[in-house]
Amino acid sequence: MKNYSLYKIIILLVTAIAINGCTEAYPLVTNRFEDVLIVEANFTNELKKQEVKLTKSARFEDDDYLPESGAEVFISDDAGNKYNFSEDSDRYVSDIEFQAVPNVKYQLHINTKDGRSFASSPEMLTTITPMQSVVATIEQKDDINGVGIRVNSFDPTATSTYYRFEYEETYKVVAPKWLPIKLVWNGGPTFESNSADTKTCYGSNKSIGFMLLNTNKLKEDRVDYRIRFISDQDYIITHRYSILVRQYVESLAAYSYYNTLNKTAVSGGTITSPLQPGLLLGNLKSTNGNAKISGYFDVCSVSTERIYFNWEDLFPGKFPPPYAVDCTQFCYAEEPNNPVPCTHCCSYMEDLPLGKITYFSGDGNSNLKTFWVDAPCGDCTKIASNIKPPFWVD
Numbered sequence: 029m030k031n032y033s034l035y036k037i038i039i040l041l042v043t044a045i046a047i048n049g050c051t052e053a054y055p056l057v058t059n060r061f062e063d064v065l066i067v068e069a070n071f072t073n074e075l076k077k078q079e080v081k082l083t084k085s086a087r088f089e090d091d092d093y094l095p096e097s098g099a100e101v102f103i104s105d106d107a108g109n110k111y112n113f114s115e116d117s118d119r120y121v122s123d124i125e126f127q128a129v130p131n132v133k134y135q136l137h138i139n140t141k142d143g144r145s146f147a148s149s150p151e152m153l154t155t156i157t158p159m160q161s162v163v164a165t166i167e168q169k170d171d172i173n174g175v176g177i178r179v180n181s182f183d184p185t186a187t188s189t190y191y192r193f194e195y196e197e198t199y200k201v202v203a204p205k206w207l208p209i210k211l212v213w214n215g216g217p218t219f220e221s222n223s224a225d226t227k228t229c230y231g232s233n234k235s236i237g238f239m240l241l242n243t244n245k246l247k248e249d250r251v252d253y254r255i256r257f258i259s260d261q262d263y264i265i266t267h268r269y270s271i272l273v274r275q276y277v278e279s280l281a282a283y284s285y286y287n288t289l290n291k292t293a294v295s296g297g298t299i300t301s302p303l304q305p306g307l308l309l310g311n312l313k314s315t316n317g318n319a320k321i322s323g324y325f326d327v328c329s330v331s332t333e334r335i336y337f338n339w340e341d342l343f344p345g346k347f348p349p350p351y352a353v354d355c356t357q358f359c360y361a362e363e364p365n366n367p368v369p370c371t372h373c374c375s376y377m378e379d380l381p382l383g384k385i386t387y388f389s390g391d392g393n394s395n396l397k398t399f400w401v402d403a404p405c406g407d408c409t410k411i412a413s414n415i416k417p418p419f420w421v422d
Contacts, residue, residue: 079120193274199270201408
């Protein structure tokens with residue numbers, strides 16, 4: 029299944045859908061499949077090289093989404109400034125670092141190599157509302173014990189109102205059965221030193237979909253939002269865990285757009301599903317014809333924060349969660365085609381069915397005690413990366 033992301037929208041037949049509970053609505057226009065430019069552009073108040081992603085629409089049966097290459101992309105403002113973007117792999121990156129500032133109107137301009145031209149409506153930066161904190165606490169969800177990651181912020185001017193959240197999580201993985209000796213099969217069994225690079229790794233995940241919050245019905249513009257819940261039986265919090273949270277303050281129009289995408293995903297499986305097809309109109313349009321474009325030029329403020337915690341910080345003295353895979357040690361001493369959990373010292377057999385249990389380790393002594401476990405139990409690179417992230421703090 030194709031990924032759930034803004035720029036990967038299939039353009040097929042659809043009936044119009046209105047957004048329930050929103051002041052503004054973006055219609056899904058009935059259409060036959062045709063070449064539609066899909067735009068993903070988040071322009072924020074971060075001083076950095078900004079990015080714009082352009083993709084061609086695809087049919088459901090297509091395996092890949094092709095980038096729109098060779099386009100001219102730039103952002104202009106009402107002060108007469110122009111910020112050019114250059115093509116870099118599958119996206120366009122600004123030539124210089126710059127940021128959105130308050131009370132300035134910005135427009136995104138796109139000219140494709142086949143002569144189509146598009147522009148966004150003028151957009152202004154939303155209220156800058158920093159997060160006050162990101163906190164990890166012990167909570168319950170659906171009678172499951174675990175860790176809740178909560179975002180807290182407050183806008184005393186009550187002008188933020190519409191929020192969108194993203195996260196990237198990273199966690200340490202330690203192979204529980206790693207030992208300094210391993211067996212390699214090179215036409216026969218060979219004992220070798222095991223690399224320490226296969227003992228400790230780092231896994232990572234990103235949030236999926238659009239996590240939205242509307243404070244309109246609250247007494248004040250205060251955020252207490254659980255962005256992530258992790259069961260206390262999830263191995264990703266066994267050792268050390270980190271999460272980077274991004275809080276975007278959105279305009280009503282942008283919020284309505286993302287809310288429509290969420291509703292489309294719920295009704296049709298994913299926004300790339302043919303069960304819920306259509307062209308989702310945003311704030312971009314053709315300036316020299318009737319060429320179709322979908323996506324949104326989002327000018328929004330963002331606040332970021334990263335936190336870390338260890339298992340012992342929240343669950344002192346408690347047994348940690350089980351590993352990602354079953355690491356029961358197996359022997360083949362009696363019946364090589366029927367491995368059983370080890371209850372005594374085992375011996376290697378030449379007719380061992382190598383495809384069944386894939387990883388070996390022993391203590392390296394003269395009286396070698398041997399056992400067999402699934403590969404990730406002794407080699408963390410099977411499920412994660414052994415490259416330590418540059419931001420990681422132990």
